[in-house]
Amino acid sequence: MGKKSVNKWEDMSDEEVLSAVADGTIYAVVYARYSSRNQKELSIDGQVRECTAYAKRKGYTVVGSYIDRALSAKSDARPNFLKMVQDSAKHRFSVIICYKLNRFSRNRYDTAIYKAKLRKNGVRVVYAQEDIPDGPEGIIVESILEGMAEYYSADLAENVNRGMYDTAVMAHSNGGHISYGYLVGEDKKYYIDDTAAPIVRRIFLMWNEGARMRDILDYVNGLGVVTKLGNAFSNSTIASILRNRRYTGVYLWRDVEIKDGIPPIITDEIFNKAQQRSQGEKKMVKSGKPVIAYDLTTKMFCGVCGMAMVGESGKSCNGEKYRYYSCLARKRDHNCKKKNVRKDEIENNVIELTRRNIFRPEVIENIIKSILTLEEKERESGMLATLTAQEKEVSAGIRNITKAVEQGMFSPALQNRLNELEEQLANLQTSIAHETLMADCITRDQLHYLFTELASGDPTSTVYRRRLIDTFVNAIYLTDDEIAIVYNYRGGQERLALSDLPFPMGKKETPSDSSDSVNLGGA
Numbered sequence: 276m277g278k279k280s281v282n283k284w285e286d287m288s289d290e291e292v293l294s295a296v297a298d299g300t301i302y303a304v305v306y307a308r309y310s311s312r313n314q315k316e317l318s319i320d321g322q323v324r325e326c327t328a329y330a331k332r333k334g335y336t337v338v339g340s341y342i343d344r345a346l347s348a349k350s351d352a353r354p355n356f357l358k359m360v361q362d363s364a365k366h367r368f369s370v371i372i373c374y375k376l377n378r379f380s381r382n383r384y385d386t387a388i389y390k391a392k393l394r395k396n397g398v399r400v401v402y403a404q405e406d407i408p409d410g411p412e413g414i415i416v417e418s419i420l421e422g423m424a425e426y427y428s429a430d431l432a433e434n435v436n437r438g439m440y441d442t443a444v445m446a447h448s449n450g451g452h453i454s455y456g457y458l459v460g461e462d463k464k465y466y467i468d469d470t471a472a473p474i475v476r477r478i479f480l481m482w483n484e485g486a487r488m489r490d491i492l493d494y495v496n497g498l499g500v501v502t503k504l505g506n507a508f509s510n511s512t513i514a515s516i517l518r519n520r521r522y523t524g525v526y527l528w529r530d531v532e533i534k535d536g537i538p539p540i541i542t543d544e545i546f547n548k549a550q551q552r553s554q555g556e557k558k559m560v561k562s563g564k565p566v567i568a569y570d571l572t573t574k575m576f577c578g579v580c581g582m583a584m585v586g587e588s589g590k591s592c593n594g595e596k597y598r599y600y601s602c603l604a605r606k607r608d609h610n611c612k613k614k615n616v617r618k619d620e621i622e623n624n625v626i627e628l629t630r631r632n633i634f635r636p637e638v639i640e641n642i643i644k645s646i647l648t649l650e651e652k653e654r655e656s657g658m659l660a661t662l663t664a665q666e667k668e669v670s671a672g673i674r675n676i677t678k679a680v681e682q683g684m685f686s687p688a689l690q691n692r693l694n695e696l697e698e699q700l701a702n703l704q705t706s707i708a709h710e711t712l713m714a715d716c717i718t719r720d721q722l723h724y725l726f727t728e729l730a731s732g733d734p735t736s737t738v739y740r741r742r743l744i745d746t747f748v749n750a751i752y753l754t755d756d757e758i759a760i761v762y763n764y765r766g767g768q769e770r771l772a773l774s775d776l777p778f779p780m781g782k783k784e785t786p787s788d789s790s791d792s793v794n795l796g797g798a
Contacts (some may be wrong), residue, residue, distance in 0.1 A: 276610075286675060288540045294651065295343045300336050300574070301333040301334065301336065301369060301370060301371060301572075301583060301585060301603075302335070302336055302338050302367065302368040302370070303330050303336065303337050303338070303341060303368055303369070303370035303371070303372050303385055303493075303540050304337065304338060304339045304341060304359065304368045304370075304371055304372070305322075305323050305326040305339075305340040305341070305371075305372050306320035306340070306341045306342075306356065306358070306371055306372070306373050306379065307319050307323050307326065307340065307341075307342050307343075307357075307373070307374065307428075308342065308343040308344070308353065309344065312499045316479060319342055320372040321345065322373075322403075323340060323342075323405045325374050325404070326372040326373065326374055326403045328403070329372060329401075329403035330372055332581055332582075332604035333576065333581070333582065333583045333717045334582035334583040334604065334713070335370055335372070335583065337366070337372075338368060338531050339368070341355040341356065341358065341359040342355055343355050343356055345615055349460075349694065359371065360389055360392055360393065363392070363393050363397075364396050364511075365398040365509075365511065366396065366397060368398065369397055369398055369399070369572075369573075370398065370399055370573055370727065371393065371398060371399070371400045371401070371402075372400055372401055372402070372403060373400060373401075373402050373403070374401070374402070374404060375402055375404055379400055379477065379504060394745075395534070399745075401573055411482075415642065415746055415763055415764065417745065418503060424483060432710065442463070443528040443531040444527040444533075446464070446465070446536035446537060447462075447463035447464060447696070448463045448464075448465065448534050448783075449528055452503070453465075453503060454519055454522070455468075455471055455474075455475065455502060455503055455512075455516060456468055456471045456474070456475040456516075456520050456522065456540050457471075457521070457537070457540075463525070464537075465536075465537040465538065466538065467538050467540060472502070472540045474495060474498070474500055475516060475522060475540050476540060476541060476542070477494070478491055478513060478516055478517065479522075479541055479545050479546070479549055480497065480545075481494065481517075482517055482549050482552060483545065483549055483552065485547045485552075486682050488510055488513060488514075488608045491513055492508060492509070492510060492513060495508045495513070497509055516548050517550075517553060518553070519694065522539065522540045522541045522546060523539050523540075523541060523542065523543050523546045523588075524536070524537055524538060524539030524540075525537070526528060561743075568586070568737060568741070569586025569598075569600070569618060569623060570622055570740055570741050570744050571584070571586075571600065571621065571625060571744065571751060572584075572585055572586055572749060574744060574748055574749075575621075575750075575751040575752075575753060576749055576750060576751065576752050576753070577602040577604065577605075577611060577613045577752075577753065577754075578613070578752040578753050578754035578757070578758075578759065579602070579613045579754055579755075580602065580604045580605040580610070580611040580613070582602055582603045582611065583602075583603050584600040584601060584602055584603070584616075584753065585600065585601060585603060585606075586598065586599075586600055586613075586618060587599060587600070587601050587606075597617060597618075598617070598618040598619070599615045599616055599617045599618050600616050600618060600753075601615045613753075613754065613755060614755050616753065616781075617780075617781070618779045620778060620779075620780050620781070621753070621758075621780070622740070623777075624758070624776045624777055624778050624780070625744070625748065625751060625758075625760065626734050626740055626743060626744075626779040627734070627778065628760060628769060628771070628776075629743055629744070629747055629748060629760070629762070630730070630734065630743070631777075632760075632762065632767070632769055633726075633747050633762070634726065634729070634730040637727045638764075638767075639704075639723075641764065641765075642726075642764045643719060643722045643723070643726075645764060645765060646722060647719065647722075662703055665703055666700065666703045666704065669696050669699050669703060670700060672696050673693065673697060673700065675697050676689060676692060677693070680693075729742075729743065729746075746763070747763050747764075747767075748760060748761075748762060749761040749762060749763045749767075755773075756772060756773060757770060757771060757772045757773060758770070758771055758776070759771060
């Protein structure tokens with residue numbers, strides 16, 4: 276079992292997080308693991324030490340760690356790994372630091388799926404030693420698999436949606452999360468949970484009477500009740516209850532909406548009053564500023580001091596609003612002389628340089644060769660090779676027993692052993708078929724298609740720009756005179772004077788230290 280981690284961020288209030296973010300703080304957690312009980316516990320200490328040193332070099336603030344001991348990364352059956360992914364939805368950290376790529380996962384399909392979940396929660400995974408023999412091409416493979424996993428999910432959804440839709444129109448449960456306050460019976464119908472429904476009513480009553488979120492939270496947790504997952508209530512738990520229309524008796528599943536489809540816990544009037552107050556609170560808390568994505572966060576570093584560069588916004592002396600990247604060392608204590616750089620200018624240049632560098636026939640061919648070689652090595656030394664070796668061993672055992680039976684050496688014990696081996700062989704052959712299917716997913720044609728698709732993408736599209744950067748850009752080092760970009764393939768480096776960039780830099784002055792906000796861009 277994984278050892279429960281203790282994280283500083285769990286004790287941080289929303290106000291503390293917002294204050295730190297406004298100061299340019301990038302919160303990070305460390306994920307470390309080892310797979311064999313024969314490995315020393317020191318290996319964990321070494322990973323954490325290297326990851327912490329990496330964070331210090333980049334200017335990240337480490338607020339916790341997630342450790343899995345004696346657990347393989349070939350599957351996702353790692354308690355603290357799964358807890359880390361779940362905790363990412365709480366937005367208390369924006370970076371996960373692993374010692375090496377294979378510490379996160381050895382299963383590329385799991386890697387693609389979980390990184391997609393983390394990205395949706397605004398969290399990126401970085402590695403303390405990225406330029407290791409494992410190969411940065413693996414990051415490109417993950418991007419390919421992520422796209423394929425999304426396609427597979429969409430294709431699978433078409434096949435299962437019909438049955439789920441038929442279930443939904445009857446207002447029956449389709450599985451998944453059940454709202455607090457309800458139970459699902461054996462007939463798949465929703466019923467009121469008499470022990471939880473009073474808590475839901477009390478939450479709405481307190482909110483509508485003007486209670487603060489903190490007051491409601493203290494009241495509910497003071498009762499000792501827990502959520503469906505067995506956790507204490509949090510601000511997000513209370514907020515999700517207050518937003519949930521199901522409590523008025525409305526059955527909701529995707530685009531299916533059935534009034535009086537489930538028993539109501541509160542009236543429409545109570546729910547609508549809660550929404551009116553919530554909207555008023557939002558207007559007070561939200562300043563109306565749009566959320567701006569700073570795509571180079573966690574990728575771009577100061578070429579002078581090595582610290583991370585983070586996205587900020589501010590006004591110049593004439594009142595014009597600017598968005599730009601600033602060195603953390605300069606922002607925090609003025610220990611670096613690196614000038615700020617305008618967001619649009621540097622991002623547009625990185626996108627253009629990446630497109631020019633990557634989408635050349637010789638570069639594409641070299642990357643494809645590296646990826647196919649990497650995949651071939653994994654097939655030869657990975658799970659498929661292990662299963663194939665076991666299949667040969669079991670098949671040999673079956674042949675030996677069969678020969679013994681043919682020679683008259685029959686016994687009940689021998690027959691039982693033969694049955695066990697035949698069952699084991701059937702299971703192995705199923706596993707081999709599954710692994711073979713996975714191993715055959717990436718082909719040369721598919722890789723060529725990926726590069727063709729990316730080459731024809733719209734460079735003004737936010738989704739496309741983020742995908743291009745996440746897939747191909749390893750790191751960017753920027754000084755006031757030049758830029759160096761390290762790409763995710765062997766030998767992929769580019770160094771240019773700022774005066775030689777595709778788009779001019781520094782046409783207008785950027786604000787020095789008069790920023791009024793910071794935006795980590797979901798990094």
